[in-house]
Amino acid sequence: MILPPGLSHAFRAAAGELGYAAAAWIFARDVHAEAGDAGVGALRDQLGREYPVLDAVCVSWLAGIRAPVRESAACIAALAGCRRLTIVGLESDALDALLPAMSGLDAAILTYAPLPADWDRVLANFDGALSAIDLDAVLARAGSDSALLCFVYGGDDGLFAPPAWLRLDGPDVRAAFRARIAWNVLPTPFAVYPRWLAEVVPTSFTTVVA
Amino acid sequence: MSAALLVAVLLAALLAQAVWPQARLLILTLGAAVSGLLATLTGTSGMQQLLAGVPWGVLVMVVALGLLAEMLAMSRLFGVLAGLAVRATGADPRLLLIACAGGMFLVSGLVNNLTALVLVLPPVMVVLQLIGADRRYASWMLGLMIVACNLGGASTPIGDFPAILLLGSGVISFGDYLVAAMPVCAVAMAAIIVTTALWIRPWRGTEGSAIATRIAISTMDGMYRRVHVDWKVLAPAALMLAGMIVAWAVVPGISGVTSELICWLGVIAALIGRARIGERLLRTRVDVEAVLFLLALFIMVGAVRATGAFEHLAGWLAALPLAADLKLALLTVVAGLATGVFSAGPSMAALLEVAPALSGQLPATAIYVGLAMGVCAGSSLLLTAATSGPLAQSMVDRAGLVDAQGRQIRFGFTEYLPIGLMGSAIILAVGVGAVLVLAEVAPRLGLP
Structure with missing residues (x-):
C-alpha cells in the first residue's frame, strides 16, 4: 500500500506543534480509519525510520493499543x-x-x-x-x-x-x-x-x- | 529647470526603491531630503512649506488603523476563522482555494494588507503542508491571496494606503467610496476566482487523498483545539471600528470633524478599552516604517507640486482630444502601469494631484474609484509592486514549505507572474468598465 507522499512533511508540521507522540497517535488513528491495519503498517514502513516515535506508536497500534495510556x-x-x-x-x-x-x-x-x-x-x-x-x-x-x-x-x-x-x-x-x-x-x-x-x-x- | 530636477529626484527615488526594496526607507528619506534642499536652493519652495503641505491626517489614519489591526490580531479572531475554514471545506484543495481568497478579500477590507497577510498566511501554509500541495497549487494559492489582499484593501476606504490616502485627503467621503468601490472590487474578485476555477484549475496536481484530508483536519483541530477568540480584546476593537464606520458615513464633512479625527478618537477609545494592552501597543507597535515612507513621499511630491509640474500634466490630460470618460479610462490604465513600476503609495500620491483635472467633466466617485482600481491592478501586477508581495515571499521562504516529493516550494517573482498578469488584467478590465458605468449612473444614484 502506498500512502500519500506528503505525509512526512505533514507529520513534521504536526509534531512541531503537538509533540511527537500526540501527532503520531493522530496519524495512526486517521490512517487506520481510512486504510485499516494495512495502512498503519504502511505508515510505519514509510515514515517509521524518519520518525521513531511514530514507528513506536504504529507498533503499539498494531498490537491493539488504540490510545495513549496517560496518567x-x-x-x-x-x-x-x-x-x-x-x-x-x-x-x-x-x-x-x-x-x-x-x-x-x-x-x-x-x-x-x-x-x-x-x-x-x-x-x-x-x-x-x-x-x-x-x-x-x-x-x-x-x-x-x-x-x-x-x-x-x-x-x-x-x-x-x-x-x-x-x-x-x-x-x-x-x-x-x-x-x-x-x-x-x-x-x-x-x-x-x-x-x-x-x-x-x-x-x-x-x-x-x- | 527646478521642475526637471525635482521630477528627476522623485522618479529616481521611486525607481531605486522599487529595484532595491531592502533599502526602501533609506532611499526615500534621502530623496525627500534632497528634494527639500533643491526646492530651497532653487527658490521653488522651502522646508517649512513642504512640511506644512504634508497631509498629516493620512499619517494619523495609517498609524491609528495599524494599531487597531494589531488589536484585532491579538484577539486571535483570524486564526480561529482559518481553523473553521479548513473544517468547513473539508480541506478540499478546490474549496480551500476559494475560501482562502474570499477570506483574504474580507479581512483585507478591515485591516491593512500586511497585517492581513501576517494573520492569515501562517495557518494556510500549515494546511498546504498537511495536504501535500504541489508547487503549482501552492503558487496559485499564495498568489491569489495577494491579489485578494489588494482587492480587499481597495474595497473599503480603510483597507490600504491608497484608499486611506483618498479618504484622508478628503476628495471622497467614506460612504460614497464604499458604495461605489465595494461592488466593483467584489465583481473583480469573483471574476478572478471563476477564471481560476474554470480555466487554470491549479488543484489538478493536488487531488487530496482521503487520508491526507483526514489528517489535515485532525491536525488543524489539534493546533487550534483551545484557541479561542479573546472577546475582551475583540469587543472594544470591533465596537470602535463599527462606531468609526458609522461616524465616517453620517458625520458631514462641513462639521469640521474630519475622517482622521474620527479615526484618532475611535482607536484611542478602543485602546483604552484594554488599557494595558493599549499602552503597550502604542509604545511598541506604531508602524514607523509606513509613516516614514509616506512622509518622505509627500515631501517629494510636494516639492514637485510646487513647481507646477502636476498642474501642467493635469492640463495636458484635460486637453486631450478624447471624451471625458475615455480620459478617465486612460488615467485608470496609467495608474495601473505606474503602480506596477513605482508601487501603490507613490502612484496614488502623484496621480491624486492630476485627477482633479477631470473633476469638472465627470462625477468624483467615478474618478477616484477608477484611480483606486487602476492602482489596485498595478499592485497586483508584479510581486514587487505591493509591499504584501515581498512579505509573502519571505514568509514562504522562512516556513520552508516543501511539496509531496520533498522539493522546496519557491514563491518568487516568476512563480507569481502568471497570477499577477491574470489578476491585474481582470481588475483593470473590471475597473475601466466600472468607471465608464459610474460616469453615467453616479448622478442618478445620488453619488457626487
Whole structure:
C-alpha cells in the first residue's frame, strides 16, 4: 500500500506543534480509519525510520493499543509543593491533562526545539497557563519551589529525551531546582534508531513517571 | 529647470526603491531630503512649506488603523476563522482555494494588507503542508491571496494606503467610496476566482487523498483545539471600528470633524478599552516604517507640486482630444502601469494631484474609484509592486514549505507572474468598465 507522499512533511508540521507522540497517535488513528491495519503498517514502513516515535506508536497500534495510556496523577504528585515549572519538550495531550489540574502553577515551556512551531499558536491553546522561555532564561526560574519537567520516550532498553534536555543536564542546573521530573509518555521500546532524540540515563532525573 | 530636477529626484527615488526594496526607507528619506534642499536652493519652495503641505491626517489614519489591526490580531479572531475554514471545506484543495481568497478579500477590507497577510498566511501554509500541495497549487494559492489582499484593501476606504490616502485627503467621503468601490472590487474578485476555477484549475496536481484530508483536519483541530477568540480584546476593537464606520458615513464633512479625527478618537477609545494592552501597543507597535515612507513621499511630491509640474500634466490630460470618460479610462490604465513600476503609495500620491483635472467633466466617485482600481491592478501586477508581495515571499521562504516529493516550494517573482498578469488584467478590465458605468449612473444614484 502506498500512502500519500506528503505525509512526512505533514507529520513534521504536526509534531512541531503537538509533540511527537500526540501527532503520531493522530496519524495512526486517521490512517487506520481510512486504510485499516494495512495502512498503519504502511505508515510505519514509510515514515517509521524518519520518525521513531511514530514507528513506536504504529507498533503499539498494531498490537491493539488504540490510545495513549496517560496518567497525569503521578506527575501531579511529583510536582507537589512546586510553584514554578519549566517544561522541556512538547506533548500537547499530556500538558492538556496536567496544567488545568495545577492551578496557580507558573509554567513555562522551553522553545528550543528541533522542529519548527508557531509558539504563539501553541501557547494560545493553554489559555494563559503556559508561557514560553529561551534557554538563557531557565536558570532565572531556579529555586527551592521550582522544578524541571522533561517529556521522555522509551522502554527498558533506554530512555530518550529531546536534545534540549542535554543543555540543562549539568551540575549547575541540577543543584538549582527542587526536582527534575521525567514524564515517559511512550513507555515502549524503539525498534529503530531514535532520531531527533538523545539517550539519557534515569539518574538525570529525581523522578521518572509513566 | 527646478521642475526637471525635482521630477528627476522623485522618479529616481521611486525607481531605486522599487529595484532595491531592502533599502526602501533609506532611499526615500534621502530623496525627500534632497528634494527639500533643491526646492530651497532653487527658490521653488522651502522646508517649512513642504512640511506644512504634508497631509498629516493620512499619517494619523495609517498609524491609528495599524494599531487597531494589531488589536484585532491579538484577539486571535483570524486564526480561529482559518481553523473553521479548513473544517468547513473539508480541506478540499478546490474549496480551500476559494475560501482562502474570499477570506483574504474580507479581512483585507478591515485591516491593512500586511497585517492581513501576517494573520492569515501562517495557518494556510500549515494546511498546504498537511495536504501535500504541489508547487503549482501552492503558487496559485499564495498568489491569489495577494491579489485578494489588494482587492480587499481597495474595497473599503480603510483597507490600504491608497484608499486611506483618498479618504484622508478628503476628495471622497467614506460612504460614497464604499458604495461605489465595494461592488466593483467584489465583481473583480469573483471574476478572478471563476477564471481560476474554470480555466487554470491549479488543484489538478493536488487531488487530496482521503487520508491526507483526514489528517489535515485532525491536525488543524489539534493546533487550534483551545484557541479561542479573546472577546475582551475583540469587543472594544470591533465596537470602535463599527462606531468609526458609522461616524465616517453620517458625520458631514462641513462639521469640521474630519475622517482622521474620527479615526484618532475611535482607536484611542478602543485602546483604552484594554488599557494595558493599549499602552503597550502604542509604545511598541506604531508602524514607523509606513509613516516614514509616506512622509518622505509627500515631501517629494510636494516639492514637485510646487513647481507646477502636476498642474501642467493635469492640463495636458484635460486637453486631450478624447471624451471625458475615455480620459478617465486612460488615467485608470496609467495608474495601473505606474503602480506596477513605482508601487501603490507613490502612484496614488502623484496621480491624486492630476485627477482633479477631470473633476469638472465627470462625477468624483467615478474618478477616484477608477484611480483606486487602476492602482489596485498595478499592485497586483508584479510581486514587487505591493509591499504584501515581498512579505509573502519571505514568509514562504522562512516556513520552508516543501511539496509531496520533498522539493522546496519557491514563491518568487516568476512563480507569481502568471497570477499577477491574470489578476491585474481582470481588475483593470473590471475597473475601466466600472468607471465608464459610474460616469453615467453616479448622478442618478445620488453619488457626487
